[in-house]
């Protein structure tokens with residue numbers, strides 16, 4: 728894909744987000760576009776940085792560590808989000824590298840992250856990941872646990888919980904999952920909702936997303952692993 732095609736994709740996604748926001752009577756400025764750059768090399772990411780984009784998501788700590796430190800030297804105001812599952816032995820690296828951690832989903836990782844943030848003096852905002860479809864293979868707390876878990880993260884661990892994140896099941900309409908996440912955030916008193924990917928970000932915007940995570944819709948199809 729050429730650099731121009733990449734920035735055109737970015738523009739197209741932005742304008743579709745703005746349209747979906749206006750249709751839902753929301754301010755398009757409330758919705759952040761997270762470009763999910765997993766599996767793509769730094770050369771593919773650079774044109775977006777050059778075009779002024781700063782919000783990116785990666786799902787693996789090690790992969791992110793191999794490409795972002797160098798990009799960050801050139802673009803200091805990048806905001807990098809961890810959107811994939813986190814193992815506790817990677818927590819130190821994750822806290823050092825990322826600016827937001829969206830995949831907090833169990834007691835142990837909440838505790839380890841809180842300790843690392845204190846140690847590194849980097850109190851990062853976090854999201855609680857909710858497994859809205861209750862899929863056995865997927866990360867996230869169950870919807871029934873979400874409100875209590877978010878509260879424990881704040882009160883027991885002192886984490887700055889900003890919002891909730893979900894990845895709906897692939898074979899179901901996403902809207903009920905987005906609506907559920909919105910309702911859980913309301914119950915938990917949280918303002919941010921990370922939901923919506925390439926296939927469904929407009930639906931997510933109509934249901935209250937404050938950030939959407941778009942990968943293939945910007946970068947094209949991911950290379951095989």
Ligand SMILES: *Cc1c(COP(=O)(O)O)cnc(C)c1O
Pocket residue numbers: 763765786810811894924925926940941942943944
């Ligand atoms: C890969 C990924 C995305 C982006 O997926 P696309 O369908 O390529 O937009 C969004 N969120 C998470 C958690 C991901 O792992």
